Amino acid sequence: xxxxxxxxxxxxxxxxxxxxxxxxxxxxxxxxxxxxxxxxxxxxxxxxxxxxxxxxxxxxxxxxxxxxxxxxxxxxxxxxxxxxxxxxxxxxxxxxxxxxxxxxxxxxxxxxxxxxxxxxxxxxxxxxxxxxxxxxxxxxxxxxxxxxxxxxxxxxxxxxxxxxxxxxxxxxxxxxxxxxxxxxxxxxxxxxxxxxxxxxxxxxxxxxxxxxxxxxxxxxxxxxxxxxxxxxxxxxxxxxxxxxxxxxxxxxxxxxxxxxxxxxxxxxxxxxxxxxxxxxxxxxxxxxxxxxxxxxxxxxxxx
Numbered sequence: 001x002x003x004x005x006x007x008x009x010x011x012x013x014x015x016x017x018x019x020x021x022x023x024x025x026x027x028x029x030x031x032x033x034x035x036x037x038x039x040x041x042x043x044x045x046x047x048x049x050x051x052x053x054x055x056x057x058x059x060x061x062x063x064x065x066x067x068x069x070x071x072x073x074x075x076x077x078x079x080x081x082x083x084x085x086x087x088x089x090x091x092x093x094x095x096x097x098x099x100x101x102x103x104x105x106x107x108x109x110x111x112x113x114x115x116x117x118x119x120x121x122x123x124x125x126x127x128x129x130x131x132x133x134x135x136x137x138x139x140x141x142x143x144x145x146x147x148x149x150x151x152x153x154x155x156x157x158x159x160x161x162x163x164x165x166x167x168x169x170x171x172x173x174x175x176x177x178x179x180x181x182x183x184x185x186x187x188x189x190x191x192x193x194x195x196x197x198x199x200x201x202x203x204x205x206x207x208x209x210x211x212x213x214x215x216x217x218x219x220x221x222x223x224x225x226x227x228x229x230x231x232x233x234x235x236x237x238x239x240x241x242x243x244x245x246x247x248x249x250x251x252x253x254x255x256x257x258x259x260x261x262x263x264x265x266x267x268x269x270x271x272x273x274x275x276x277x278x279x280x281x282x283x284x285x286x287x288x289x290x291x292x293x294x295x296x297x298x299x300x301x302x303x
Contacts, residue, residue: 025302026055030083032066054302064184064236074098074294081297085132087123087288094125100293100300103130123290132290138255140188140275140284143262147269148175148250156271160193160217160278163251167227170250177227179249180218183236188285189253193218197279214279244270255287 031040044056059080061069067089073079074096085093093099106112106120115134123132142163144156148170157163167177181189199211206215222228229235229243241258243249245265253275262270275284297303 025053025299026057027082027297027299027303028080029056029058029303030061030066030070030080031058032061032063032084064238071096074296077296079294079296081299081303082291082293084135085290085292087132087290090123090131091126093292094127094131098294098296099125099131100295100297100303101129101131102133102293106130106133123288131292133292135289135291136257136287137289138257138287140192140253140255140287141272142251142253142275143244143258143270143272144251145244145247145249145266145269146271148247156273157251157276158273160276163193163276164217164221164225164227167221167251168225171225171227175247176229176243176249177225177251178221179235179240179243179252180222180228180232181235181237181240181253182228182233183239185237186235188287190215190218191285192253192275192283193278194283196277196281196283210279217278255285 029044033040040058040060044058048054048056070079070083070085070089071092074093079098090099112120119134119137120130123130123134125131142156149156149166152166152169154166154169155162157166163178170177180186194211194214194217197210197214198208199205199214205211222232229249231239235243237254240249240252241254241261244252245262259272275282293300293303
């Protein structure tokens with residue numbers, strides 16, 4: 001599904017450009033796919049075949065350093081012409097004057113009707129302008145090792161209390177109950193267990209009794225219950241997925257983008273369910289991915 005959506009966006013590149021590229025224009029495109037099923041090379045070949053005047057230099061930047069590299073390159077004047085970007089980066093990139101508004105291009109694009117209107121509204125910048133072309137939007141799931149759960153006589157956890165009990169029961173013999181992501185992107189795991197309890201990012205929202213208790217619950221899972229691997233504070237995407245596939249953790253949290261490789265590696269030993277209910281509610285991240293043209297691009301139509 002992901003590759004089909006991205007293919008559609010790449011194919012839309014010509015339609016978004018009002019002027020044909022001249023000569024052999026080169027577009028530097030940055031993206032991040034840490035999964036083994038990287039579809040970008042084939043998509044670039046397809047795009048270049050349909051747009052013979054444009055050469056795409058696609059560079060896969062590791063996720064853990066993606067935005068540090070992007071911000072540094074933009075500030076140094078050596079950034080890409082276009083790139084995959086997330087919503088959290090938009091305010092900073094807009095403040096840096098790094099993004100090219102594409103509202104006019106979107107308005108004149110025939111393919112606009114194939115994308116939900118609310119996505120264009122949702123992805124508008126803080127100044128009300130469109131800078132992002134939506135690519136994919138996903139929710140988080142709790143992946144669990146069905147074989148380990150069956151052996152332990154456990155059901156998929158539906159509440160935080162169930163989650164803790166299962167994690168404790170599954171920890172031992174070199175296996176940890178949950179692969180916690182404490183490195184880059186780790187806010188998703190913390191938030192999945194905390195933000196449904198009433199904690200929020202408004203003034204005082206992180207210091208309320210419920211917010212403090214929920215965060216302490218996560219800390220205790222690591223320090224007291226010891227159901228996270230010792231490396232958890234530094235673990236990122238690659239570490240949590242690799243550990244899960246290798247049978248070193250019994251549960252972890254990620255979106256549907258990991259499902260194909262997990263099923264390929266584990267077959268029916270892996271399954272997924274909704275994130276646990278904590279404090280009377282459930283929370284999941286709205287995982288987003290878009291593409292943007294950068295203001296410094298020499299040929300914005302090609303980009």
